[in-house]
Amino acid sequence: MGKSKFLESLVMQDIMQGRAVGLIDIHGDLFHHVRQYIAALTLKHPELAKRVVIVDPTCPEHTVSINPLEAIAGQSQERTALFLTDIVIKVWQIEPNTSPRLVWLLTNSFLALANLGLTLADFPRWLQDKVWRNSLVPRITHEAVARYWANEFPRSDKEIQQWIAPAANKLGGILFDADVQHVLTGSSHISMRDVLDQGLILLVHIPKGILGERSAFLLGAFIVAQIQKAALSRANTPDRRQFYFYLDEFHNFTTDYIQDVLAESRKYGLSLVLAHQFLDQLDTKLRSAVINTVGTLVSFRIGYKDARAIVYEMFPTPDFPRYQGDIDTGSW
Incomplete structure (x- = not known):
């Protein structure tokens, strides 16, 4: 199992449990597998279709406008x-x-x-x-x-x-x-605050192989910013519904503001699941923020350099017991 398959299992588990979920995929396989899973699940639970919001600029059927310039209630x-x-x-x-x-x-x-x-x-x-x-x-x-x-x-x-x-x-x-243009240059068709509060499932497909790297990263960064702003606007809202936000290759579209959200995400009902390939993809500040604030750290066959960097995060003391996990992706 690799990181993408692991993320897929986690996303499917959250959807099955009726949780509010967001996913941004810049490749495509993860997005399509989750869509297929939802389609199969909808056969037994037709009401699930009403919770799904798809943003896919490569598909006219799922072109949703998001205006990054619109201030969310409570945001300046x-x-x-x-x-x-x-x-x-x-x-x-x-x-x-x-x-x-x-x-x-x-x-x-x-x-x-x-x-x-x-x-x-x-x-x-x-x-x-x-x-x-x-x-x-x-x-x-x-x-x-x-x-x-x-x-x-x-x-x-x-x-x-x-x-x-x-x-x-x-x-x-x-x-x-x-x-x-279709995504970023009109009035917003969806409210990210509603996505969080109403327990919706947000699936974002921005394949860099089709859109180009900078276009994909820009779209991803704007959508991440919208989710961040929506989460921050809930600071004074009691009983916030938890939103599980999955970002594969997250370093491509996160900014310095993600560090603030990482540090205080619990206050806003936002759970981040961040995936990437190696530590050098993160600048020093972001790497420190991630390592010092994440609750669970999972690694798959990492190199010598990264292993030395995180060994004390995984095994804080020399006598810490070693465990090996075995996860069946079919029943996760």
Whole structure:
């Protein structure tokens, strides 16, 4: 058994128990196996079909719009914009210390679009259409953001082009992709808060082999951010329903904010099941957060370097008894 088969068994177990479940798969096999399992289970339990939400940009039948700019109840526009900026920084490996102007431009762009009720589809035009942008700036009600676009953003066409080129090239290119557009550039068709609270089953299929790595990672990161925001918005909600969120190859679409959620996920009724291949895929901060906060650590045939790194997590004392698990995937 490998990690994907193990995850499949866990997901199926949670579904069978009637739990709220989320799954993001960037390959496809895990997604399709879980769908087949649900289809078989639905024959005996037809009501299960009403709980299933599928996000699959490669299939027109399951193209669901998710607007990352929409603030969830209890969440500010500022937090939403920071989530999105952090995602773009992660996906394009932007160094904030060496590109502060780009980071500030992205943050104020996302804040302006959110404040005006626009979507990510408007991002390229917001940067490139000077007349249209200037006509909307007076409508921005966020004082600091309005001041940025009225006073700090350059006026000359040459300087504007120098400022916007990196942002337009990075994010604009992906937003012109038809599959990505269908998911990210409309009003949200589903509420992630409802997914958590109503005990739904969220299955996300974003195959990087079809969409391309950056498009897949961007979509995955945006959806993870939506789940994070929905979970955080439940801070003051009593009797929160537990949501089990499975992320295969999770390092591809998690940002620094995941560390906060890892540390306090129990408060928000969010259980994370994170899978990856080796420790070097995680940066130092994320690796520390994962190792120090997870409740259960499972490893499969790891290499010498990773074995030395986690040996004291698995066997904290020299006389700790060694156990070998034998799991039958057919009856898990």
